[in-house]
Amino acid sequence: MNVVKALGRLWLVPVALVAWEVVTRVAEQPxxxxxxxxxARMYELWFSGPPSHLLLTDGALADLGPSLARLFTGWLVTAVIGIAAGIAIGCSPRLSDYVDPLIQFGRAVPPPLLVPFFLALLKLGTPAQLATIVFGxxxxxxxxxxxxxxxxxxxHLETARIFGFSAAQRLWQVILPSAMPKIFAGLRLALSLALILMVIAEIFAGTDGIGYRLLYTQRSYLYPDMWGCIVLLGLLGYxxxxxxxxxxxxxLAWHRGARQTT
Amino acid sequence: MNYARVLRGVVGAAGFLAAAELVGMSGLVDDRFLPRMSTVLAGAAGLVTDQDFLADAGATLTVWLLGLLLTVAVAVPAGLLLGTLPRAEAAVRPLIEFLRPIPSVAVIPLAILLFSDNLNLKLAVIVYASSWPVLINTIYGLKDVDPLAKETLRSFGFAPLPVLARVALPSAAPFIATGIRVASGIAIILAISAELMAGGSEGIGIYITEAASGSRVDLMLAATLWAGLFGVVADSVMVALERRLFRWHHVRTGGAR
Amino acid sequence: MLEITDLVHSYGSHRVLGGVSFSVAEGELVSVVGPSGCGKSTLLRSVAGLIRPSGGRITLGGEPVERTPDNLAIVFQDYSRSLFPWMSAANNVALPLRRKGMDRRRRREAAMTALEQVGLADAGGKFPWEMSGGMQQRVSIARALAYRPSLLLMDEPFGSVDAQTREDLEDLVLNVCAHHGITILLITHDIDESVYVGDRVIVLTRSPTRVAADLEIGLGRSRDQIATRQLDAFVRLRAEVGRLVRGGHTTTPASVLEKH
Structure with missing residues (x-):
């Protein structure tokens, strides 16, 4: 029953795949x-490894490992900085007035534009890559x-004041939880952005990773491999x-619950 | 009140520039890598009359604007179609869900193979990447249309197409506008990434690459400064336009964006 | 225990409170009633130290109120915005007890006791949004009870619940006041309710608000939703308060008119 339903919803996916297969075979475009x-190439390159490695090959570990490490390090470091600074600025209208123009400017700078700068300032590889991800x-x-x-x-703030919450209680029990739905929205946006910037960073400032392999395969005319990289990146994003x-x-279970009732 | 806010903003920006200058003066960093703020600002002022820079910036802006127009021309009709045909939307949705997570810059190497013309290459990747938010927002906006308003018009004997034009399109417009604003940010990222990756003869990305190869960090930062300022202006113009055109929408949703 | 003297407050050029004076004795349940927009909430927020009034004096237990006093609790009308939706009922009740220097186990116990007292012994693990409006307001009351305040402020506490729940909550508050000896200042726009729950009723005028009358109710503490409302004394008092709220003058000799 469920399978039938899923098929009813997803039918266009296999149709599109078959059409793609037929058209590419007929066209014979390299x-x-x-x-x-x-x-087949993706399987050979990345997923034909031993079961003990979750079927991942050494190549997969060599490509995915550094990329994911970069992605998560950049994202998590940024999350800590961004949330801490954001809470401080959000709680102080005055501070917010002072830094608002800087923030508006900073977010308007297209991040790829800074890659050459980070490369000039920092070392090729991880430092420049992380800087790119964090800034973007x-x-x-x-x-x-x-x-x-x-x-x-x-x-909520008045309740905290009446019941004499300490500053720490106000922060951890009131302000952070109520800002959490918006923080999560930001973190999710940031995660997909981090993936994009990871690719950019690896293409321009990389010696390994999926982004680097993408560029390498394109320059080496390994087109199935290149397509494999694109598909793998899509899979990763998903x-x-x-x-x-x-x-x-x-x-945020509480948030959904609270929204449904009001 | 407002005056005080503007003043604080100016003080904040000036404070940042002064602090950056002080760091430069202190000699903590080598000013070949991180030039002084005053040098950067002087460089930025010089760029206003620099023909090379103006040509490069103009080229990027042209590509950006053309790409955005093409995006709207492609994604809005597609969104309208899918938004009014729920069955088609249900069928296509999984495809969208599979394609959308592909990090947009990953298609640039592919596009480099396919397009020998630099302009077409850039436009193609911009349209590919910027279409998603416009498409999704258009579909979403059409779903959000008050069914009562549609019923009302229908009961007065309006055919489906006029109903779409008179009710659905206007009430979806604010969502479409938001989608276009998001898309404009993506378009500029893609334009610059494509310039950096594919090379070519003009564009702000090319200007920066050339400045980098000449070790002119000051000029790189000066160009970045202009890019950021332009982004601020473009974004505020779009927000202001949205506010003006869709005042009724903001009143209804309590000014939420 | 609470003394309010010549309280004045203005928002810009609009004067809301025009010199309000009254006092509340230890253990009393005083209801404050007045026409809508008369500055009842401004009065309550001044007592809570949430706003600084433009003039006049408020003292609590002899101490002038300059910021939010310790040992003061509040129950707001809008329970959904007062309870924290990300915490269970028990945690909502227990959280304020930290400043009382209780350890985790004792906070938990105190919270459970308070929830029992409001008839929610089994609801400690539930989240506010899993409860009805009446239950949420009970949790708010339990939070205030567990805190053991010397003064409990209630701002239209039953304004957002249905009629049946409202009666239950009124009786709960009467019960709490009788058994725990808490001093309560309850603000309402409902004339019937002000008489039913109050030991005394303070009637306010339209803004700029003054005290129109300070009525001793004298119905005793044990009240019943049906029997009490049928008493002649209740009916008379209700009519009296109703006239005063509508801007009429008092006819009962026992009432004390404010000196102009």
């Missing part, structure tokens, strides 16, 4: 390998946190987003 060839990803986190901290319900939604659902 730039457009058929999806079966792409999948901080804005959605910062802006959403500021917004969340600024719009804490007045009555998985990251799904995993994040799963966590968000758990952490």
């Amino acid at each position: 730039f457009f390998p058929p999806p079966s060839a792409i999948l 990803v901080i804005w959605p986190i910062l802006l959403n946190t500021i917004d969340g901290a600024r719009t804490v319900d007045r009555q 998985l990251l987003n799904s995993a994040f939604l799963l966590v968000e659902r758990r952490v």
Whole structure:
């Protein structure tokens, strides 16, 4: 029953895949390998490893490992900085007035533009890559946190004041939880942005990672491999987003509950 | 009140510039890598009359604007179609869900193979990446249309198409506008990334690459300064336009964006 | 225990409170009633130290109120914005007890006791949004009870619940006041309610607000939703308060008119 339903919803996916396969086989264009060839290469490159490694090959670990490490380090470091700064700015209208023009400017700078600068300033590889990710990803986190901290319900703050909450209690028990839905929205946006910037950073300042392999395969005319990289990146984006939604659902269960009743 | 806010903003920006200058003066960093703020600002002022820079900036802006127009021309009709045909939307949605998470810059290497013309290449990647938010917002906006308003017009004997034009399109417009604003940010990222990756003869990305190869960090930062300022202006113009055009929408949703 | 003297407050050029004076004795339940927009909430927020009034004096237990006093609790009308939706009922009740220096176990116990007292012994693990409006307001009351305040402020506490729940909550408050000896200042726009729950009723005029009358109710503490409301004394008092709220003058000799 469920399978039938899923098929009813997803029928266009296999149809599109078959059409893609047929068209590419007929056209015989080297730039457009058929999806079966792409999948075969992806399997060879990354997913034919031993079960003890979750079927991942050494190549997969060599490509995915550094990329994911970069992505998560950049994202988490930025999250800590962005949330801390965002709470401070959101709670102080005065501070917010002072830094607002800087924030508006910072977020308007297209992050790729700074890659050559980071490369000149920092070392090729991880430092320049992390700088690229952090600079690009901080804005959605910062802006959403500021917004969340600024719009804490007045009555919640008054309740905290009446019952004599300490500053720490106010922060951890009132301000942070009520800003959490907006912070999570920012973090999710930031995660997909981090993936994009990871690719940019690896292409321009990299010696390993999926982004680097993407560039390498393109320059070496390995078109099925190149397509494999693109598909793998799409898969990664999909998985990251799904995993994040799963966590968000758990952490913000109260938020959904509260919204449904009001 | 407002005056005080503006003043604080000016003080904040000036404070940042002064602090950066002081760091430069202190000699903590080598000013070949991180030039003094005053040098950068002087460089930025010089760029206003620099023909090379103006040509490069103009080229990027042209690509950005053209790409955005093409995006609207492609994504809004597609969104309207999918938004009014729920069955088609249900069928296409999984495809969208599979394609959308692909990090947009990953298609640039592919596009480099496919397009020999630099302008077409840039436009293609911009349209590919910027279409998603416009498409999704258009579909969402059409779903959000008050069914009562549609019923009302229908009961007066209006055909489906006029109903779409008179009710659905206007009430979806604020969502579409927001989508376009998001898309404009993505478009500029893609334009610059494509310039950096594909090379070419003009564009702000090319200007920066050339400044980098000449070790002119001051000029890189000066160009970045202009890019940021332009972004601020473009964004505020769009926000102001949205506020003006869709005042009724903001009143209804309590000014929420 | 609470003394309010010549309280004046203005928002910009609009004068809301025009010199309000009254006092509340230890253990009393005083209801404050007045026409809508008369500055009842401004009065309550001044007592709570949430706003600084433009003039006049408020003292609590002899101490002038300059910021939010310790040992003061509040129950707001809008329970959904007063309870924290990210915490269970028990945690909502227990959280304020930290400043009382209780350890985790004792806070938990105190919270459970308070929830029992409001008839929610089994609801400690529930989240506010899993409860009805009446239950949420009970949790708010339990939070105030557990805190053991010397003064409990209630701002239209039953304004957002249905009629049946409202009666239950009124009786709960009467019960709490009788058994725990808490001093309560309850603000309402409902004339019937002000007489039913109050030991005394303070009637306010339209803004700029003054005290129109300070009525001793004298119905005793044990009240019943039906029997009490049928008493002649209740009916007379209710009519009296109703006239005063509408801007008429008092006819009962026992009432004390404010000196102009």
